[in-house]
Amino acid sequence: MKQTIIEQDVSQFACGAKYLGAGGGGSSNILELLTKRAIREHGPVQLQHPFDVKETEWIIPVGIMGSTTIMNEKIPTGWELVEVLRAVEKEKEIRAGAVAGIEIAGINVLTPILTAALARLPVIDCDGMGRAFTGIHMTTYHAFDISLAPLVMTDEKRKSILIQSDNNEEAECIARNTVMNMGGWAAFACYAMKTKHMRETSIYHTFSLAWRLGRGVKKAHEDIHQVVRVLMEELSNSVYGTPRLVTKGKIVEIYCDMKEGQLSGSLFLEGRGEYTAEQWEILFCNEYVLCKQEENVRVMSPDLICVLDADTGHPVQVEELEKNRNVWVLGIPSPPLVRTSKMLEVVGPETYGSPFSFLPVESLYEQMDAKRGVGHATAWD
Amino acid sequence: MSYRIGIDVGGTHTDAVILDKNYQVIAETKCATTEDVSAGIYRAMREVLAKSGVPREHIRFAMLGTTHCTNAIVERKRLNKIAIIRIGAPATLSVKPLIGVPDDLRKQLGEHVYILKGGHEFDGREIMPLDEDELIRIAQELNGQVDSIALTSVFSPVSKEHELRAAEVIQDILGKEVALSLSHEIGSVGLLERENATILNAAVVNVAKTTADGFVRALEEEGIHAKVFFGQNDGTLMSVEYAVKYPILTVACGPTNSIRGASYLAGLSNALVVDVGGTTTDIGVLMNGFPRESSLAVEIGGARTNFRMPDLVSIGLGGGTIIRLQEDGSFTIGPDSVGYRLSEKGLVFGGDTLTTTDVVVALGKVQLGDPSKVSHIERSLLERIYKRMVEMVEVAIDKMKTSAESVPVILVGGGSILLPDKMAGASQVIRPEHFGVANAIGAAIAQISGQVERVFSLDELGRDKTLELAKEIAVSEAVAAGANPDTVEIVDIEDVPLAYLPGNATRIRVKAAGKLDATLEQVNH
Numbered sequence: 084m085k086q087t088i089i090e091q092d093v094s095q096f097a098c099g100a101k102y103l104g105a106g107g108g109g110s111s112n113i114l115e116l117l118t119k120r121a122i123r124e125h126g127p128v129q130l131q132h133p134f135d136v137k138e139t140e141w142i143i144p145v146g147i148m149g150s151t152t153i154m155n156e157k158i159p160t161g162w163e164l165v166e167v168l169r170a171v172e173k174e175k176e177i178r179a180g181a182v183a184g185i186e187i188a189g190i191n192v193l194t195p196i197l198t199a200a201l202a203r204l205p206v207i208d209c210d211g212m213g214r215a216f217t218g219i220h221m222t223t224y225h226a227f228d229i230s231l232a233p234l235v236m237t238d239e240k241r242k243s244i245l246i247q248s249d250n251n252e253e254a255e256c257i258a259r260n261t262v263m264n265m266g267g268w269a270a271f272a273c274y275a276m277k278t279k280h281m282r283e284t285s286i287y288h289t290f291s292l293a294w295r296l297g298r299g300v301k302k303a304h305e306d307i308h309q310v311v312r313v314l315m316e317e318l319s320n321s322v323y324g325t326p327r328l329v330t331k332g333k334i335v336e337i338y339c340d341m342k343e344g345q346l347s348g349s350l351f352l353e354g355r356g357e358y359t360a361e362q363w364e365i366l367f368c369n370e371y372v373l374c375k376q377e378e379n380v381r382v383m384s385p386d387l388i389c390v391l392d393a394d395t396g397h398p399v400q401v402e403e404l405e406k407n408r409n410v411w412v413l414g415i416p417s418p419p420l421v422r423t424s425k426m427l428e429v430v431g432p433e434t435y436g437s438p439f440s441f442l443p444v445e446s447l448y449e450q451m452d453a454k455r456g457v458g459h460a461t462a463w464d
Numbered sequence: 465m466s467y468r469i470g471i472d473v474g475g476t477h478t479d480a481v482i483l484d485k486n487y488q489v490i491a492e493t494k495c496a497t498t499e500d501v502s503a504g505i506y507r508a509m510r511e512v513l514a515k516s517g518v519p520r521e522h523i524r525f526a527m528l529g530t531t532h533c534t535n536a537i538v539e540r541k542r543l544n545k546i547a548i549i550r551i552g553a554p555a556t557l558s559v560k561p562l563i564g565v566p567d568d569l570r571k572q573l574g575e576h577v578y579i580l581k582g583g584h585e586f587d588g589r590e591i592m593p594l595d596e597d598e599l600i601r602i603a604q605e606l607n608g609q610v611d612s613i614a615l616t617s618v619f620s621p622v623s624k625e626h627e628l629r630a631a632e633v634i635q636d637i638l639g640k641e642v643a644l645s646l647s648h649e650i651g652s653v654g655l656l657e658r659e660n661a662t663i664l665n666a667a668v669v670n671v672a673k674t675t676a677d678g679f680v681r682a683l684e685e686e687g688i689h690a691k692v693f694f695g696q697n698d699g700t701l702m703s704v705e706y707a708v709k710y711p712i713l714t715v716a717c718g719p720t721n722s723i724r725g726a727s728y729l730a731g732l733s734n735a736l737v738v739d740v741g742g743t744t745t746d747i748g749v750l751m752n753g754f755p756r757e758s759s760l761a762v763e764i765g766g767a768r769t770n771f772r773m774p775d776l777v778s779i780g781l782g783g784g785t786i787i788r789l790q791e792d793g794s795f796t797i798g799p800d801s802v803g804y805r806l807s808e809k810g811l812v813f814g815g816d817t818l819t820t821t822d823v824v825v826a827l828g829k830v831q832l833g834d835p836s837k838v839s840h841i842e843r844s845l846l847e848r849i850y851k852r853m854v855e856m857v858e859v860a861i862d863k864m865k866t867s868a869e870s871v872p873v874i875l876v877g878g879g880s881i882l883l884p885d886k887m888a889g890a891s892q893v894i895r896p897e898h899f900g901v902a903n904a905i906g907a908a909i910a911q912i913s914g915q916v917e918r919v920f921s922l923d924e925l926g927r928d929k930t931l932e933l934a935k936e937i938a939v940s941e942a943v944a945a946g947a948n949p950d951t952v953e954i955v956d957i958e959d960v961p962l963a964y965l966p967g968n969a970t971r972i973r974v975k976a977a978g979k980l981d982a983t984l985e986q987v988n989h
Contacts, residue, residue, distance in 0.1 A: 116558075116564070117558055126887060152653060152962050153586050153969075155655060155656070156653050157556070158556040158558070158655060158656075161558050162558075214506050241554075266585040267585065267962075302916055312724050341970070353880045393861075402960065403759065442792075
């Protein structure tokens with residue numbers, strides 16, 4: 084396991100976490116600059132296993148919510164994150180022994196590291212989503228009844244807002260509406276809990292996985308075959324499990340709209356190579372939600388749908404979608420904690436208006452292989 | 465009759481054309497690009513004038529697509545002494561200007577850097593009032609130190625108020641002698657990239673001024689009193705007056721000119737353009753008369769900007785590409801080329817190197833040089849090589865085209881004789897006249913455009929009305945820049961809703977373009 088995070092590791096974390104974003108999470112350029120600078124000026128950050136921290140210590144997850152497009156214009160300083168951490172400590176009259184992740188994708192793989200560097204605390208190697216999700220209630224912390232509140236949000240002027248609510252979904256809703264008024268993004272801290280609870284409710288080793296993915300992908304030099312090989316190897320050796328190569332194709336149409344403040348729509352793929360003549364559709368709602376070949380669902384949320392640019396092996400986010408791109412699509416099994424029933428209530432396909440109930444990507448493919456009479460299909464080429 | 469002259473500077477050749485009022489080609493020429501770019505431009509201009517025999521006083525417009533500014537940035541030479549002022553504190557303080565820019569460039573440009581309070585939110589609200597006292601102090605400090613200043617304020621593409629006010633304050637103290645580059649005139653949302661572009665712009669205003677003055681003077685020496693325009697990277701024109709203020713927009717106009725020229729010559733506005741040179745083949749997509757743009761950030765001289773460039777795929781196949789035969793009957797194509805030395809190195813010209821051109825001559829597809837010099841090569845081998853060459857282009861065509869259906873392909877560039885009249889993925893293959901100077905023609909016929917790119921909140925007006933508003937802004941910008949209102953059309957619309965934000969904030973980009981206003985021609989009579 085990776086134990087000390089130095090400046091050179093930052094790009095690895097950022098790069099690897101993009102593959103866990105399922106199309107969401109936003110661009111992390113600015114956070115990379117901020118995190119590198121923080122480590123350069125304040126020293127390396129310790130990454131600790133949840134069992135390396137004393138059971139009675141308090142751990143506070145942190146992140147930034149809102150639009151990364153706006154963040155690329157109105158750039159945070161990084162200290163907003165320390166501000167929210169301290170505010171939650173003050174509210175609960177505790178002292179944090181470490182920070183943890185809320186989501187292990189996009190910018191929010193770096194926000195805990197940045198906070199840790201500035202506040203001189205360790206980061207715990209775990210998070211509450213195992214990917215990107217739209218709402219801060221869509222976490223395993225929530226699924227195991229940890230209270231989101233007190234939730235503190237802060238903007239670049241260090242204007243803070245405290246949200247207290249027994250209802251996690253309500254707290255998320257208030258926070259989401261507050262982001263607009265705060266100018267498009269806000270640093271936040273919530274789900275303060277003791278190590279004991281963190282051990283029970285979090286997805287382990289996602290930071291070190293992101294780092295390993297990043298390290299492998301950087302060595303793959305934009306060769307998609309190598310990138311996919313790295314993903315297969317590293318994810319098979321993790322709480323996720325072996326990804327499936329779902330299809331290869333060209334994006335021929337994108338329908339995109341704002342629905343209740345969500346970037347929703349679908350993209351259509353025309354199969355290429357050995358998938359020629361196949362028609363695919365991927366539905367998205369800030370992240371990729373459902374992937375189907377005609378009427379047959381192949382991957383569904385919370386399993387991760389990973390769309391890769393065929394030329395570079397880079398993951399393609401929903402905000403970056405454009406017609407004519409050649410892509411490969413992978414289905415990555417989500418970690419077991421994310422597939423529990425209370426979690427599926429907030430991230431399962433039904434929450435996105437789909438008539439289907441969640442079935443793991445592995446079972447969907449087993450069914451399909453059985454139908455086709457294939458014994459063991461080769462997972463990928 | 466009125467005429468126009470179009471000149472485009474490429475890596476190896478500087479091409480010039482003269483067109484009449486109806487865009488018919490009267491004369492064309494190709495000269496070697498000189499190290500001092502201006503000399504090549506002047507030579508090409510004089511040559512094409514001499515060839516055309518057109519009376520000098522009838523030349524009303526001169527359009528120039530040049531590489532002066534790019535070269536100055538890449539070589540770090542002749543750059544202005546600049547100051548960088550960012551308006552945005554307390555946000556942005558941790559990421560200083562010029563971050564990620566190569567050290568040598570940062571050293572030259574980063575001597576006077578300031579960040580002061582001010583800026584706007586994405587919806588146009590003021591984050592903080594502009595700190596004018598600080599600005600006055602800075603301006604006094606800079607007096608006599610710099611000749612050009614880059615001003616960037618947070619969300620200036622949404623509200624340019626603070627940049628405009630800051631410019632006034634600075635000019636009151638430093639006078640008009642100091643050039644001011646305002647970021648909202650240059651780039652879109654994305655502070656660091658827009659700031660970089662603004663800084664580079666501030667650094668090349670002198671180079672642009674010298675280039676423009678030199679070109680105007682060279683024209684006048686020839687007795688031409690034309691209205692002068694510079695080509696921009698989006699395939700449209702800007703007046704010489706605007707170009708000396710915002711020269712960075714001239715960077716990389718070459719590929720665009722070539723695609724636009726091909727479009728005009730073939731009379732198509734939707735097609736693939738295959739430009740075969742001596743060393744490479746560039747394939748671009750023509751959509752509604754303009755090149756499809758790439759969404760990737762473009763680096764200029766190592767500095768990341770948010771300029772949009774044509775989406776091109778480049779493959780190592782040109783008229784001079786070297787073919788190597790192996791003992792076992794296999795072969796390799798390129799990627800190296802004999803380049804402009806084809807006429808001495810190629811087998812059919814008596815040289816010692818087997819090139820792609822030799823292959824097409826040996827197969828009898830093209831009459832060139834001495835075919836007997838290649839008659840010894842086995843025909844089945846030649847056919848295999850030729851098949852592979854065509855496949856290379858076909859693979860690239862497949863990569864670039866929009867749908868599974870076949871599309872028209874326009875062949876331009878001197879090396880396009882290599883390619884056949886039928887290719888997979890091409891519904892038809894068009895070889896227009898004057899295909900060798902498509903880029904200069906593209907420069908000559910370029911249109912005038914206006915553009916808007918902002919984050920709009922759709923809550924106020926709704927989507928349709930907001931789009932209408934954006935279109936109106938783009939059209940009025942185009943007309944203001946000198947386009948004939950009757951010819952202005954919307955050529956590109958993009959609206960991207962921002963994820964993770966309620967309130968329907970959407971980034972909208974609209975571009976409108978039209979022909980040069982004919983009244984301008986009369987003014988110049």
